[in-house]
Amino acid sequence: MFYFDTTYLIFLLPCVVLSLICQIRVKSAFSKYGQIANSRNMTGAQAAEYVLRHNGVTGVRIEHVAGALTDHYDPRSNVIRLSDAVYNTASVAAVGVAAHEAGHAVQTAKNYLPNKIRGVILPVARFGSSISWILVALGFLFAYRTNNPIGTTMLYGGIILFAASVLFTLVTLPVEFDASRRALKCIRDTNLLMGEEYNGARSVLRAAAMTYVASALTAIMQLLRLLLLVRRRD
16 A cells, blocks of 8 residues: 555656656757857857856866756865767757856855755755665555554654755755846856847756756655555554
8 A cells, every 4th residue: 555555646757747848848948959059159168167257256167068958066066067969069958067167166165055054964865765665665554554653663764854854855846946147147147148049048957947946846745645654644
């Protein structure tokens, strides 16, 4: 019953559908504006460097990473890694994505508070996401079948650890939205992209932001589902 109950349909199925829609929108927006060259003929790597320079940020490396939509900023090594379709591509989408990742580097340089909070939560969230479901499953097993207090402890311990990963997804939202805000502000203020080019970059970043909203919503609904199952057990 734990694995095949109706709460999957009530709590998780809508989130799965929303996540799929968001992923499709991201790929569609990136595909569309990834085929439109920007008027400045600026590659993603150049755009990232441009945003960093505009914000007075130095010492950040910009590297190429294999894959599609694998772009990210690594605060541990202070490196922006841009994917195949961004690093050396002079498209509208490439500029938007690269500027967003540069926005993360600017956050680190400017000691953006939500970013610092996210960094503190990250180790706990990683541990929680990897071990919480094991503890929850074992907790339900022991608590239901043997009414063992150890099972109850494992159950609630797993839920607390999972709650830490939920908190991480919530803190991630302002970090991601702010990185896009910084990117678009620089693009607009310096006329890096104008008119329809700017609108295209904004569409790509908005679509990407919604994937984080869907992820946070899914995590919240999973936590609520666990709490409901525990209440049923009690």
